[in-house]
Amino acid sequence: MEEIYEWVKNIVIYLILNTIVMNLLGNSNYKKYVSIVSGMILLLIVISPFMKLLKLDEIMDYYLNANIYRTDVSDFKNKLMLMEEKQKEEVFNDMKKRVRDHVSGLLAEEGLYLYDFDIAINEDEESGSFGEIEAMYITAGHTDKDTEDIPVQKINIGRIVISGLDKENDSFGKDRQDLPSPEEILIKNKLSDFYNMEQDNINISIQGG
16 A cells, blocks of 8 residues: 555656646747656656566666676777777776676575686677677585485496496486586576577586585
C-alpha cells in the first residue's frame, strides 16, 4: 500500500512541476521539445512499478552498464593511440584491474571466489580490434568451505572396456573430463555477453565444484 501511495505522490508532484515549467516557457520554441522529454519522463514514472515487478530495472541496469563499458573501451582505444609505451602499460594495467574487479563481483554473486585472473589484450595498433580483450583466464572456487568431508571407503575397480576402447586411455574419456560444469557455462555466458567475447576465448576453472 505504501508503494502505491509513493507512486501516486510521484506522479502528482511531477504533474505540478511540469505545469509550472510549461507555463514559464509560454510560447517558447523549446516548449515542444520539453514536452516530448517530459512525456517520456512521465511514462517512466507510470510504468516504474511494473518494471520492478518484472525486474526490468535490473535488466536495464545490466545493459546500461554493458553499453557504458563498450563506450569506455572506445575512449580507451582512442587514448592509447596518443600515448607513449610506458603510459600504455599503465592504462592496460588499469583496465585489467577494472575487469578483474568486475569479474570478482560477478563470481561473488554466484557464491564463488576469484583465485587467479588474467586477460590478453590486443596491443596491435594497426588492428581493428586494438585495445579489446582477446582472451580471459579465470580460476575460481566456492566461498562456502563449511561442508565437512565425508569419509568414503575406497573401492578398486578394474579397467572398463567398451566397444573395444580402453576407458582409462581413450580420448573419449579424456574429453568427458574436460567438459565444463554448469557453473562454468553460466559464468562464460555472462562474461561473453557483457564483454562481447567468444565463449571459446574465456577459460574458466572452478575448483572444488
